Amino acid sequence: MLGIYEGRRYSQQEIAAKVWDGQLTYLFTLSNRETIDGAKGGNGTRHLNHACDPNCEAVEEYDDAGQLLLKFQTIAPVNAGDELFVDYCLTADDGSPASDYPCRCGSPNCRGTMLADLG
Numbered sequence: 001m002l003g004i005y006e007g008r009r010y011s012q013q014e015i016a017a018k019v020w021d022g023q024l025t026y027l028f029t030l031s032n033r034e035t036i037d038g039a040k041g042g043n044g045t046r047h048l049n050h051a052c053d054p055n056c057e058a059v060e061e062y063d064d065a066g067q068l069l070l071k072f073q074t075i076a077p078v079n080a081g082d083e084l085f086v087d088y089c090l091t092a093d094d095g096s097p098a099s100d101y102p103c104r105c106g107s108p109n110c111r112g113t114m115l116a117d118l119g
Contacts, residue, residue, distance in 0.1 A: 002048075002056060002084065005070040008040035031060055032068050045072050050114050051085035051105040058086055089116035 005028055010018070012033045020027075026038030026046040038046030048056060055076040061069050078084065090101055098113035111117055 002072040002074065003043060003045045005036055005038060005042070005045045005058070005072065007036045007038040007042035007046070010035045010037065028058070028070060030068050030070060034068065036070065048072060048084050048086050050088040050103060051107055052087060052103060052110045053105070053107040054085040054087045055082070056084050056086045088114045090114045091116060 007026065012035075015027075015029075015035050024039050026042060027035050028038065029035045036042075055074060055078055056072050057075045059071050059073055061071055063069050072084075072086065074084075085105070092098075092101065092115060098111075098115045101114045103110055103112055103114045
């Protein structure tokens with residue numbers, strides 16, 4: 001396990017009402033529709049970059065108090081100094097095209113976009 005993704009939590013309604021234009025965000029939406037912004041009170045886990053062939057994954061888990069946590073863990077061997085990657089699996093709620101979210105990870109299996117592969 002690499003760490004727990006931390007930051008300010010927002011409800012669906014708060015996310016919808018907030019104007020994000022021009023702000024640096026590290027938003028991660030959980031399966032319970034709550035969103036964590038790692039830019040606000042977050043930690044180093046917000047710096048994991050995207051790759052279509054990641055060496056890490058995000059796993060949801062409930063803590064003893066019933067709060068949904070997001071943990072990052074490796075899924076492939078990594079050495080000290082290796083860059084850590086997750087597949088962002090972004091969604092474009094506004095219907096914008098995949099070309100608005102280009103991926104340049106260089107992987108042989110690169111989708112060309114950071115959007116989730118829904119196929």
